[in-house]
Amino acid sequence: MTNTSLSPQDQKVTGQALQSALTGLINLGLQAKQAHWNLTGPNFRPVHLHLDEVVETVREHADTVAERAVAIGVPADGRPKTVAKEGGAEQFGAQPIPDREVVAGMTQLLGVVIGKLRDGIKETGDADPVSQDLLIQAAGDLEKHRWMFAAQQ
Numbered sequence: 575m576t577n578t579s580l581s582p583q584d585q586k587v588t589g590q591a592l593q594s595a596l597t598g599l600i601n602l603g604l605q606a607k608q609a610h611w612n613l614t615g616p617n618f619r620p621v622h623l624h625l626d627e628v629v630e631t632v633r634e635h636a637d638t639v640a641e642r643a644v645a646i647g648v649p650a651d652g653r654p655k656t657v658a659k660e661g662g663a664e665q666f667g668a669q670p671i672p673d674r675e676v677v678a679g680m681t682q683l684l685g686v687v688i689g690k691l692r693d694g695i696k697e698t699g700d701a702d703p704v705s706q707d708l709l710i711q712a713a714g715d716l717e718k719h720r721w722m723f724a725a726q727q
């Protein structure tokens with residue numbers, strides 16, 4: 575049994591916030607790879623490279639939030655079927671995607687995950703400030719990426 579200093583209610587609220595962040599981050603990482611591979615257009619090179627930076631950022635934060643969930647006694651659920659159900663809408667198909675569509679799509683997609691993170695930040699302020707801090711760090715990194723994509727439009 576995991577030791578946790580959280581009350582059952584705080585554990586529940588925090589577990590849900592971390593789980594929501596986890597599926598959003600995994601979805602974002604998968605879709606950034608989809609765009610990384612199928613990207614076309616004059617800005618191929620910088621966008622292609624930036625997408626892998628996003629992947630690196632989200633994988634790191636996904637790992638952190640998943641491990642935090644387990645640390646407070648809530649199993650992490652990063653299964654493909656869970657991500658497909660809860661992670662957010664599909665942004666990119668399986669065909670060549672022009673760079674301007676990738677930039678717009680990534681700005682949109684990042685906004686969705688940032689929204690999930692910010693909801694979680696509000697919900698965990700009282701329940702578990704330690705988890706809240708991890709969500710704040712993730713939101714800060716994703717907001718930087720969103721700014722960089724938005725600035726290209």
Ligand SMILES: [Fe+2]
Pocket residue numbers: 610626
């Ligand atoms: Fe690559």
